[in-house]
Amino acid sequence: MAKTKQEKLDAKREKQYYKKHKKMYRTTVGDVIFNIINYAFFTVFTLTCIFPFYYLFINTISDNSLVKRGLINFYPKGINIDNYLALREVGDLGASFIVTISRTVIGTVLMVIASAFVGYLVTKQEMWHRSFWYRFLVITMYFNAGMIPLYLNMALLGLTQNYLVYILPAIVQPYNIILVKTYIESIPGELEESAFIDGASYMQVFTKLIFPLSKPILATIAIFGAVGHWNSFQDSLIYMQGNSSMFTLQHRLYIYLNTASNIGAIMGQSASDAQRMMEEALNAKVIRYTISMVSVIPIFCVYPFMQRYFEKGIMLGAVKG
Amino acid sequence: MKEERTEKKGLVSGLYGIQRAITILVIAMAFFPVANPAKICELVSGKISLFTSAVSYTALTDDLARAFRMNWVSETYFIIAYIGAVVAVLGIVATGAGACMSLGNARLQRLGLKFTILGALSEIAGYAVCFVSYIMLNGEVGGETRLVKKLGPEMPIGVFVFGALALIVLLLSLVIMSKLPKVTADMRYEMDSKYKLFLMFLPFAFMAFLFCYLPLYGWRYAFFDYKPGGTLSMKNFVGIKWFAYLFENEATRTDLISVIRNTLGISALNIVTQWLPMIFAVFLCEVRNMKFRRFVQAFTTIPNFISWVLVYAVALSIFSTDGFINTFAKEVGILAENAKGKNYLMGDNHTWIKMWAWGTWKGVGWSAIIYIAGISGIDQSLYEAATVDGAGRFQKIWHITLPGLLPTFFVLLLMAISGMLNNGLDQYLVFYNAENREHIRVLDLYVYQIGIEDGSLPLSTVVGMFKSVISVILLFSANALSKALRGESIV
Known part of the structure; x- marks a missing residue:
């Protein structure tokens, strides 16, 4: 909160400054034209970012017969939430929801705790061969065995077709560890020293002192981690082949999108068939929109909280150490 | 004693x-x-x-x-x-x-x-x-x-x-x-506390070993004649057969050439337009209305947090046969009421540019944040001095803002160059269809298709190996270049 106060103050100062130097900042015709173009460009671009989601949304809450005729373009008509209720009937969607929500919660919590703990450990100079072990972790950011060896490795460990494949590989994240380490190093060392003098153990110092103090950076990595888990698609696609009860939400959505477009492709074979297919395709279309909406809503919900943190996160990422 | x-x-x-x-x-x-x-x-x-x-x-x-x-x-x-x-x-x-x-x-x-x-x-x-x-x-x-x-x-x-x-x-x-x-x-x-700390660290090092180092052992599949469900033994050891196959077999060679062309083409588009987020940030900072600026920043960043599958869902809802463009065209009468709409996502014209455009739409607002932070870090007195000297808006941008952002731009450019083989799988997989397959297959998608879909694991391992090794070489060359030019490393 302190930050926003500071920002308000800055804005106020800026305003006063411009008032004081009004003459110097007199707007010319060129400025006006520039401003119009500038504002217009950003308005249009922002609209392209918002409109698709708005369009999806109004189509899911409108009367399906109007959607079918393509009449819902800018505002909803005949508002109802039947489509959202109909999602209960869509097979396997519930399972995907449970898988995705649980992996987001469990995976994020474990990742944050591990990053905090490892981030703390690698700041300790007295650790046995500290710099070697730190490099051992960090270097994994720069190479990658590749998709297939990784897949074979998961098979080797018995993790294919296994829920744990969503959780375990994502726990140790070197990038997040670096972020936490950098942050902890900025905490004054005297705090820790006095705790040690009072007879605290490493674990106590970590849980009572370091963990609470590094909450801002932990919130940042938690948010990014949660979004990553929520959006995960590749691991489900590659490691869960055939085990459809374990598919994540995004994977499920991908399958629905593809089937729906297939139905569209079959359309126009024979007249009577085409009629039935049309019906089916349109139903599929609305359901597709609704599922998309449902999987995007959580992102929109956490987004206001995220905004506060991601600027900090991206700046810290620039100062790696 | x-x-x-x-x-x-x-x-x-x-x-x-x-x-x-x-x-x-x-x-x-x-x-x-x-x-x-x-x-x-x-x-x-x-x-x-x-x-x-x-x-x-x-x-x-x-x-x-x-x-x-x-x-x-x-x-x-x-x-x-x-x-x-x-x-x-x-x-x-x-x-x-x-x-x-x-x-x-x-x-x-x-x-x-x-x-x-x-x-x-x-x-x-x-x-x-x-x-x-x-x-x-x-x-x-x-x-x-x-x-x-x-x-x-x-x-x-x-x-x-x-x-x-x-x-x-x-x-x-x-x-x-x-x-x-x-x-x-x-x-x-x-x-001893040094061992205590080490033992607390050990489980995490072990996990890094399991998920980052152990997979390298899978590279051995490149040297065997392996089929899914089969076994590896000296019986089917084939040496560098797959490496040679990649270049000798007519079909794979043509495939590989087109895949590399796509990978480099799309990456080149991204690298050449690497300055877009910077310009975006510069012009956004010219917007004096703070509320409008915050609004723009908030909403242009959202696509970055949406998965590629959802981006595709959005694309379908706008560009497909029964999507917004077609229904809107029907509503205003450009298209006849019962005409069959055009699916803009099919077809193979300008595939590279389309992919670049989706990537830019998704990422530009996000990438601009680092530049916006950079601009607010520039010393305000420079601008004041320039104003006093009679510099116009564009002169200030050209002589103060851009030079101030250049180091950041340079680092990001080098990172983009070193990552040019890693286009990622998701985007190209979701936008892939029968018509655009010729121009959309990048290395990651190719590895996925021949490995997971067709099940020829050794061949895709070979391709993946090449990709990994070249990526590491590129990264370290970029790092060396950065050290030589600026005295700072990027990794």
Whole structure:
């Protein structure tokens, strides 16, 4: 909160400054034209970012017969939430929801705790061969065995077709560890020293002192981690082949999108068939929109909280150490 | 007296060194499929390690389902082998714990030795059980050549390798036990803080080993003639056949050339337009209305947090046959009411540019944030001085803002260049269709298609290997370049 106060103050100062130097900042015709173009460009671009989601949304809450005729373009008509209720009937969607929500919660919590703990450990100079072990972790950011060896490795460990494949590989994240380490190093060392003098153990110092103090950076990595888990698609696609009860939400959505477009492709074979297919395709279309909406809503919900943190996160990422 | 004690100490630490080394070796071996003690017949997959055999009974008997169904053999033997594997793995875990405790003081070392001895005994018991299951299996089917041919009972060599190592650990522990100094009752369990910290770190290093280093072992598939469900053995070792195949086979060569062209083409578009986020940020900062600026920033960043699948869903809703563009065109009368709309996502014209455009739409607002932060870090007095000197808006941008952002731009540009083979899979997979396949297949998608979809694992491993190695070389070249030009490293 302190930050926003500071920002308000800055804005106020800026305003006063411009008032004081009004003459110097007199707007010319060129400025006006520039401003119009500038504002217009950003308005249009922002609209392209918002409109698709708005369009999806109004189509899911409108009367399906109007959607079918393509009449819902800018505002909803005949508002109802039947489509959202109909999602209960869509097979396997519930399972995907449970898988995705649980992996987001469990995976994020474990990742944050591990990053905090490892981030703390690698700041300790007295650790046995500290710099070697730190490099051992960090270097994994720069190479990658590749998709297939990784897949074979998961098979080797018995993790294919296994829920744990969503959780375990994502726990140790070197990038997040670096972020936490950098942050902890900025905490004054005297705090820790006095705790040690009072007879605290490493674990106590970590849980009572370091963990609470590094909450801002932990919130940042938690948010990014949660979004990553929520959006995960590749691991489900590659490691869960055939085990459809374990598919994540995004994977499920991908399958629905593809089937729906297939139905569209079959359309126009024979007249009577085409009629039935049309019906089916349109139903599929609305359901597709609704599922998309449902999987995007959580992102929109956490987004206001995220905004506060991601600027900090991206700046810290620039100062790696 | 004193000399004798130091001599004893040296001996103990030497023996401990050997014991720890063997323990680490055994733990590592438990993750490699060679010499798996639970592989008691040919039908037990050659891909699974001792660890996997103990964790998952289904993995152990994956290829045996038919044998059980046809009643060739009773399942009991495999359950026995499985139990043996579990007991052995528990033993290995115990020896590992014992080795960790050996870093402490004498009291902790004694406790550790108890763990190690029990663990080694349990290991030996486990291997023995595996061996017994083999003897029993062999006893039952040995007489019938038909079954022998089908099941192929196989002497588990691993039993002897692992067993011998466990025996050595056991003997070493007994010797150390007798040499350890006496422990008084008032002694507490203690350990140097440097080892304490290391042991707390160890589980995480182990996970990094499992998920980042161990996969490199999968590169061996590039040298074998391997089919999904098959096994790796010297029988199907083919050397560099797949490497040569990649370039000699007409079809793969044409594929590879087009894939590389797409990869480099799309990356080149991204690299050439790397300045877009910077310009976006510069012009956004020219917006004086803070509320509007915040609004724009908030909403242009959102697409970055949406998965590619959802981006595709959005694309479908706007550009497909019954999407917004077509229905809107019908509403305003550009398109006839019952005309069939055009699906803009199909078709292969300007595929590279389309992919670039989606990537830019998704990422530009996000990438601009770092530049916006950079602009607010520029000294305001520079602008004031320039204003006093009569500089216009564009002069200030050109002479103050852009030079201030250039270092950031340079770093990001180098990162983009070093990552030019890594386009990612998601975007190209979701936008892939039968019509644009010629121009959308990038390396990641190609590896996925030939490996996972077509199941030719060795070939896709080879492609992936090339990609990984070239990426690392590119990254370090970019780093060296950055060091030479700016005296700062980027990694």
